[in-house]
Amino acid sequence: MDITRSGHEPVFCTIVPPHLLDRLSQAENQAVAGAARRTLVQDEANRARRLTTAAGTTRPTIAGTAEEKPNRTIHDAENGTELPGTKVRSEGEEPGQDATVNRAYAGLGATFELFLKSFKRNSIDGNGLPLIATVHYDQNYGNAFWDGNQMVFGDGDGEVFLDFTIPVDVMAHELTHGVTQYTANLTYSGQSGALNESVSDVFGSLVKQYTLGQTADQADWLIGAGLLHENVQGVALRSMKEPGTAYDDDVLGKDPQPGHMDDYVDTEQDNGGVHINSGIPNRAFYLLATRLGGNAWERAGQIWYDVLTGGDLATDCTFADFAKATVDKTAELYGEGDEHEAVLKAWSQVGVPTA
Template sequence: MAPICCIIPEHVLQNIIEVGQAPQHVLDACQSTIDQTKELHNTRIEHKQSLLAEQERPTFEVTEAVRHLNRTVYDAQHTSMRDPPRNKIMIEEGGALIPKEQDPSYDANECYIGFQKTYDFYLNFFNRDSIDGRGIGLDGFVHYSKGYQNAFWDGRQMIFGDGDGVLFNGFTDELDVIGHELTHGVVEYTSPLDYSFQSGALNESLADVFGIMIKQWGNDPANPQTAEQSDWLIGEGIWGKGVNGRALRDMKAPGTAYNDRRVGSDRQPGHWKNFQKLPLSEDKGGVHINSGIPNHAFYLASTLIGGYSWQTAGPIWYKALTCGKLRQNASFKEFAELTILNAGDHEDKIREAWKQVGYPFGEGRDEL
């Protein structure tokens, strides 16, 4: 049973409210976003229960996937309904991008393009036909609610708010954000990790891992970035003008992505010794915070091996996710050992990457 997985953690929005340094309409938008997301939580729970009852757990694909790209981008028309209306299609599969006068924000075009790049990434490099491995359509809704400060995957579709234009820009122009959220769907259809404590942090980390690889390849497929060339930033460009932040998260240097008087500072640790033992009521036990540890392990693994991450460390992480051995409440240690088991010729470097973030992660902390 998992909540909606949002790109902006609730604790960030809550901190903005508590600090109280932003304009009042921004503070109101943050509170409204928190309240609406809590209401939407039940939709995801219902879908998760039906999904678990119906789906078969596929293992690492061995047959050739067939291309079934099917995208539809809708205008949510600023509704805050749990199921936005589908009566205003902005772009559907095969359609042309829409002109600026129809959507000055370019959100619909960016969503449509981001869906294709994410789909193509999974198909080309992991032989995966959409998020479920069976060609499920990709539906996106832009212009959700008013001043909604987030983007999320709800188990069926992607929802994008517009941001407030002060602290948060829009959410469709960051390819890694789209890749991150759709990867929550991949996790759901393969090894649906509990969205709390260590398993929840692994869920968030896997979304960041595939999000950054999609960014490294997809921002310029003709000239993709190697692990050494990448900036390893998640959500670069999310912050509004004047916010002291490079991104939402930094996989190379967790805890350094932002530090602003109106927003607060990045709380991610990059090593087990700084693991934050948090109650379930705070960030679901630290799912967005402690994910910095496995995030940094993937950065280290990719740079130790070198080259393109989706050809080196990426397939190892993907096999660990899809091998059928990842428990729903898996710990960091369990996931690390699955990557080591699936590392092949790179076993020593994968083990070293995890050791540099604290593996084997001590005793008696698996429940955190």
């Protein structure tokens, strides 16, 4: 089966009208809300209308006058390396035959929606910045990246990695690099680089949880589930819940992520281990979110979002700087009650000082 070209199309979107899904997606019952939200995410044709309606009825424009709906363009590199490549789908256009293009379009939409609805952020820059992605980059390219202006997704290497548009958390991870660039702009090296990576994993996982309507205890807390070839011994690329346990394979080796400062990896590779040591703040977020319970994008996500975008972090901040900022932000948002205790405990459990 050619995974990059296959895929499913939404079925229930043609039956239930979008305004009803909107209502359902905000229902008290999580199962109902989740199912509705899932359909909304898949239902690309209805998205623009729904977001316009939601924006008009719930709150005014925050930043500037940009319309609060996504402006997506998907390009096809046709297995070359010229960016952005050939434009294949613009905002509002119907899904085409290429499942990779459709997934990228939907994934960018899902990410836009979480940032808008949960954090009142209108796109990457907070002011409606167009979302640009290129798919089918290079040949046998087992990677995805943010180049400073756009997202880029490879088809996978055919041995270890499948198409990078398969997991929604991977697409959300890349888009979040854009948000970080426009906000805290964490330097992509050492601890600030690992925080940059961790923030992308946090919001990547939150987009997946929001899309599936999962509470913190229902979520898998995996990054890249579904991305590994079936021959690989592993479930994903990273586990926020248990860093170091995502894979253990003859070809890939063992997941090297630490979940505690005692095991912090000093290395010159990978910009100072940015994809390795991110396991430590990832686990702190997981511990906080599960201790608080409920939807992780609400209180835990709000704290992280406010710290990332608040303007108080140094670009070269350390884990301890970031941790302290989350403690201060929690006290500001929720007082010195359960949330405050939970955030202190989360950082303490991963060995990062907060005082």
